[in-house]
Amino acid sequence: MGFLDMLIDAARQVPSTADVLRGVRMLARRIGSAELENWADRELAGYADDEPVPTYRGPYRCEAHVRYRRIPGGIAPGMAPLPESAFAEELRDSRLMRVYEVRVVDPVDHLDELVRVGAPLVRPWGGVQIDLINRLIDIGGLDVAPGHTIAAAETRLAGDSVAKVVDSVRSRVLGLALGLERLAPSAGDEDGPSEVTPAMHDVIVKTLG
Template identity: 25%
Template sequence: MATIVEKLQQAALDKDTPVNDLLRRVKFVATKLGLPSVEEWVDQELNGYASDAPPDYRSVHGTPIAVNPYRGPMPIGGYVDGLSWKTVREPVSALEALLTSTASGDTLQIGYSDKIREKLDRSNGVHGWNYYLQVSPSELRRILDRVRTLVLDWALTLEKTGIMGTEDSFDRAEKEKAQATATTINIGHIGSLVGNLGHGNVSGDIAISGLNTEQINSMLPQLRAHRDELVAADAHGPTLDDRLNALEKAIAYPQSDHGFVKGLLTDLRNCLSGAAGSLVATGALNILNAGLGTGVPAS
């Protein structure tokens, strides 16, 4: 019979297992092992981030829209980078339900706060307009895929640590090992994808100092020039296009939030990892891994 950790690994690999159900399995394992920080992360993903700041992977990028009462929806002009990002706080079950109910080709609308709407009204000399961020459903799928990957990484780390359990539990020695190595197997620290997912600084484990803007600026045009080759090699085209556009804008603006930049670079790396057979992707991955501190430095 498969052990409790093997079952978790299998569920993480099974695309038919809803992320909502997958997280409940993580909570079961974390509770059995006495890992409260993992339980906390699961609870926030299951119930939503009501007060704590969500991790970087829950930031989505889209097009800011103003609804003109006479002309209808239209993109907001000018410098809108600050409006192009929204943090998604809803539970994973809500994200899964929304994706299920969204027809192919549709976009999603995420409303702005009353404070932002009032500021936009004042800047446009109007009153009572509606504003929202128009995003692709792929942005929500990316969040769910990130959570699934984190769970798989965590379950694999448990195995590497020698914690497998039986069919439905763990022995005393495994529980003691889990608690003694809690920092190592904390789901917030095994994620080379997003850094620390626990309280406080959700991206503090990723270093960007080794990846300067000159390197990024020289890499992005090459990726764009070989876009079709990368997609043919199994990179996800829409995600690749979106991250390249967002990175070009972010790098051009010196005051861009480093957390957003790191998140974009991480998303770009994840997208390119599917095209690892491409020499262009391999070169870019070497640079990104070196800068993000998750791989062998580029030679």
């Protein structure tokens, strides 16, 4: 069985997406594709918060949940949904609504684990975001119960959206291996091609784009 055949089987059957990507990284090194190796590395290690992500990693619409601080009464137990409709109408088309979006920058092994247990991807808000929201409450830009402010908040991306990201990665690996197999069946083998031909490069670009 050739390397590409093993990669195809892995993309279809191996539970660990990270293990599949390690196979892609080995393929990339053997055929001399820095572009493909960089993609596999980014998926394995995760993306920086300020760097572009592939389109299949978002941004996705998500939910916001908050923990209220009540006066009197202290911090309320549990988290409560914060609907977009709680914001003043003139704010609902503003950049502020990006708190309801999330870019999935996490490594694939973390995403695999979330899919396995059926959990959402949770992103806590920073102190600057919480301070801004509390200022909005003060000036009437956010409708909450009287005497309430926000002590903590987070965005939650539903598990089915997380699964779509993982499925997209695996589908790209499968498409890549099938596309290369038609052009260079021995790609990835120890005695296979050590340079990417223009046709192989086209497959890589189209698959990862």
